[in-house]
Amino acid sequence: MTDKPVLTLKDLSIEFPTPKGVVEAVKALDLTINPGVRVGFIGESGSGKTTTALAVMRMLANPGRIAGGEIMLGDTDMRALDEEGIRKARLSRVAYIPQGAMNSLNPVMRIEDQLWDAITAHEGTTDPAELKRRSDEALSSVGLPDHVGRLYPHELSGGMKQRVCIALGVILTPELIIADEPTSALDVVTQRQVMHTLQEVQKKIGSGLILIGHDMGLMAQSVDELAVLKNGVLVEHGTVKQIIEAPKHPYTQDLISSVPLVGGDSFLDPSGKTPSNRAGAEPLMEFRDVTKRYGQVTAVHPMSFQLDGEVPKIISIVGQSGSGKSTMGSLMLGFNPPTEGQVLFEGQDISKMSAAQSLEFRKNVQAVFQDPYGCFNPFYRVDHALKFPFKQFGLAKSEAHTQQAMEEACDAVGLDPSLILRRYPHQLSGGQRQRLIVARALMLSPKLLIADEPVSMVDASLRATILKNIYDLKDRYGISILYITHDLATAYHVSDYVMVLYHGRVVEAGPPKEVIGDPHHPYTRLLIDSIPWPDLNRDWGTPEEADRAIHMLDTGQVGTESIFRGDVPGFSLKVA
Amino acid sequence: MAEYSTDDNTAEATHKMTRAERRQARRMRRFDNPWNNPKLFWGAGLLLGIIALGILGRLFWDLELVFTGSGMLKLPPIGFENLRGQEGTLANPLGTDGAGRDILALIIIGAPNSLFVGLLASLIGMSAGIMLGFTAGFVGGRTDDVIRVLSDVMITIPPLLILVVFQASFGDVSLTMMALLIAGFVWQSPTRLIRAQVLSMRESGYVQMARLSGASTFHIMFKEMLPNLVPYLFGSFIANVTTSIVTAVGLEVLGLGPQRIPTLGRTIYEAINAGALIQNLWWWWGIPTILLAVMFIGLLLINLGLDEVSNPRLRKLS
Incomplete structure (x- = not known):
């Protein structure tokens, strides 16, 4: 050398x-x-x-x-x-x-x-x-x-x-x-x-x-x-050991501390009192024996759950690509009808809603998608994305009121409205756009927010900030959130309940401290072992071990049973 | 020699710009504002010239000269001599045809007519294409199948063949009628173009966002999707105008089309019929041909310019 x-x-x-x-x-x-x-x-x-x-x-x-x-x-x-x-x-x-x-x-x-x-x-x-x-x-x-x-x-x-x-x-x-x-x-x-x-x-x-x-x-x-x-x-510039253990430049320190870890300190500061924004007997979102098949492929195996939303919760759905987690998201948004079973919102089947109910449902179930670049129409200024739904759902009282609501929402997610509003999407960075989408959700104050990989296309240094914005939606504004991700470390920190999906089946579910902190299912363990840690003493495992674990899962030698690791009030899950 | 602004505090900032660098800077500005495109300007200029010819001609020239026998026969343009040794006169600056009609008056009326047929046919075709394309892309299923198969079949049929039969059975037609007939053959390509774009845009993030915002299908189609289609639509429209004019002129040169209204194609038809080629009456068929060429070059330049506007990869930077 x-x-x-x-x-x-x-x-x-x-x-x-x-x-x-x-x-x-x-x-x-x-x-x-x-x-x-x-x-x-x-x-x-x-x-x-x-x-x-x-x-x-x-x-x-x-x-x-x-x-x-x-x-x-x-x-x-x-x-x-x-x-x-x-x-x-x-x-x-x-x-x-x-x-x-x-x-x-x-x-x-x-x-x-x-x-x-x-x-x-x-x-x-x-x-x-x-x-x-x-x-x-x-x-x-x-x-x-x-x-x-x-x-x-x-x-x-x-x-x-x-x-x-x-x-x-x-x-x-x-x-x-x-x-x-x-x-x-x-x-x-x-x-x-x-x-x-x-x-x-x-x-x-x-x-x-x-x-x-x-x-x-x-x-x-x-x-x-x-x-x-x-x-x-x-x-x-230096050896990994030098830089990880004793970073000199503040920017390097930022980079290291921005990696969320399983366990460790949380980057969130819960306010302690979580407001509730709804009262009602019907569960907020309910799956009744929902199955989704695309031709021969079963994307989601039969499952039922009830999220009552009385006390806002963050439910994480984690899994690899192709595990059916995004399909669950689109089922809940009503973009895709289930093959079997029913998806209910406050007791109403979302595929059988009248136009008025449908608008009400849209107002109450919002989403943040993965790609912050595609979410804005390049033809309009970014205001359009915030203003249009606000007016559409009848929340706007006047032009000035809309403007004020937009500015407040921007402030709440840490964006300076005077620098952001009136711009075209291509003038903003990915992180700014994604925060703006969170601001949009905040303006509409829905009861349920589906966050589908909200930070996977954003720079690592900004992920924590955006997740904190999303967490605040629950913590300060009482919005229940379904957080769909492949990143177990962030799921560990933000969620109240975690579901691990593998090939459309729930393999392990329960509070994050149990499921991610101490995994019992071999698939969950595989996912956690695969996370690269900014810690030189922690072994990333050998490729042989990983191959063997995947092979055993694929052939059904291990882990055909779902493992339930305890419940949280307000959410119940059942797998057929 | 222009200089870099001196507030640019780099070392090279103050050196004089070379010619290549200035050219580069000019390209940069063009990159910034795509509509600032020389091809677009020249193309639009040529077409506006033809329209101006129509308007100014009507104001300053005696259009009665378009009738048979209003002047001497087969007079050449000013500065030329015909076979009989006659000089061109100021009364007929571009000469006259075999029936004594003034060529200038003919083109003042004829050129805008040809452009009008092209624009009208293309406009009708585009409107049909937008409606059908959106319907096919949005509704999908059986409707999509029908529209797709229909437009695919129509693309394979040569329009001139059918139009000759149509025109022959109609006898004399008006300009509008001819535009309508041609429109029946220029709706397919916009239909296919828009259908393809709608299918891909339907899955885009901002359309999903609009659906989440409770937007109606109408809103998604015309407020979210259509604005992003504008450059494509422009391009397709101009291409269709060209096709329509070619078709119209083709029919006129065959002696079909409007019989009583002067058009460029009809003038060429009469010139050929009267043996203008043998008698060396070049101005009779040559001047309308030049005007048609100007029209096509103008349309081509606009189309190339619009291509660069809608496709940034064509905008060369180096």
Whole structure:
């Protein structure tokens, strides 16, 4: 590990000319990466981490340009290479594993053809048998069987596609691998598998690795050195141990403390007295033997529950992607009718409501969705999203009253109304938009709020703030909340009751201290073991253990029974 | 040579801008305001020129000259000589045709007529397309099947073939009637375009938000979805105007279409019929052809410009 560094960045500056002047995306960055070392680039979106990585490959999007500094890949000056030299260096010497592996594979080419393309583009025509041998080898190095090579991308799961991308990245044994948030679209269980794969392959070929991300926990478990970037400036660089245990820069400290942990201190401060905003005999939301099937696939197995809403509660529904948790959300919103059974709101079947009842139901059951970017109509100013429902539900007394309500709601979620209102959605950040959606829910003061992965697309540093806003809805404004998430650590803190879903079945349910603090079901345990902790002493487990656990669950050897871990008043759950 | 504003306190900020940089800055401004697009300006300018010709011509030129025998036969434009050795005169600055009709008066009436047929047909076709596209995308099921199959079948039928039969059986038609007939063949592509957009927008976050806000279907269609479709609709509309004019002119050149109203196509038809090509009466068929070319180039430029507006990827920055 003491030989020449594989990558040396000296005084690197990158700028983007825009109509409003030149934006310096990266300022005077100095960094060296030694062979066999994994370096994490961490920082929030816009901090320049991807820009730096792309500059190394000379793949900056127009009109970005390298304003100054040196990029040395081994002995090669990357800035001096011509078009053809760059083409040769890409993939064979420095490989890039993109963020959205789902979309980076050619949908009309077989996997092995894409791998062969990479070889022939760099080494010229190669013997087919040799190509086949090398592609099989690359696939097996990422733990995929040979027959995957004959498949098309759409026949693979997200995790498998990401592994194919890794195989593509390492097939020419590059000196440096750049992985740009390779697991951001994957759930925790798959994330752990993919990260293990990436680490193993990297160790085997002995290359340097740049891992770009914003999750301190994931970094702690997967890299050797950390480079913390903020607004294009490298604010801290050192070994993971140094940085996690003794962060010097306040921004690094923020990043570390923003990771919610299971157990540990809560980032919330409950007010103690939770107001109730309803009185009525009928339960607020009720599922009666609800089943949802899409063709042959059962998304939700028969279940019944009653949420009486007398005292507002936060019920968390956790599970991997495909576990049926979002389906439950859309059933409750009435976007999707159940295949069997009934969904009732205050004793009324929501599929059999009259127009007036339906409007009342809409007013009382609101939602916060995952994607803060899609939730605003790009044609209108953001006010539209707040103002329209307010008027639609007859809450607005006058124009001035609407304006006042909007400003109050913005204040309540910690946004400055004078900076936010009257803007267009694209002028706001993801975090600001998501808070605005929470403000919208607050203005309507519904009785029930369905929060479907409200923070998964928001920067890690903002997650705690937004969750606190959501928690306040319950705590201060008496709104019951169904929190749908794959993140057990946040569910642990905010919820009063947790349901763990696996393939549409409730496998474990009960108060969070029991279910997440001391899991009994093997699936819940698998989920919790898969969470990367920003704690170097905590083991992330081996890939073999994880594979075995998943296999046993899939084949039904363990965990076919639902485990109930105690009740909370006001919520009852029954599984058929 | 312009300079960077000096409040930009970077080291390079004060250096003089090179030509490339100024060009870059100009592109940037265009990127910022997509409607500020030279193609759009030029295209709109050409079309407005044709409309201006119609308006100014009606004010300043004697339109009675459009009738048969109002001037000498086969006079050339000013500055040219015809085969008989006659010079062009100020009374007929663009010459006259084989029946003594003034070419300038012909195009003053004819050019706006052709544009009018195109615009009207496209407008009717678009309206039908918007209604059908939204219905198909929103209602789905059987309705969607019917609309989709119908528009797919209609796309495969060559319109000129059917229109020739129609026109032949109608005899003389008015401009409006012809626009209506052509409209029957230009509603399919907007229908398909809007249907596809509606299907994808239906699942978008803001439409779901609108449903959560208790919005009616009408509100979702016309207040949430339609504004975002505007660039596509514009593009599709302009493409349809072009198709409609081509179809209309095609019919007129075949001698169909309105018999008593001067149109550019009809003038070309008469020129060909009277042997203008052999007699070297180029102004008779040439001037209407140039006007049609100007019209098409204008429409094409507008279409390219709108493409760049609605598709930011086409707006080149480098």
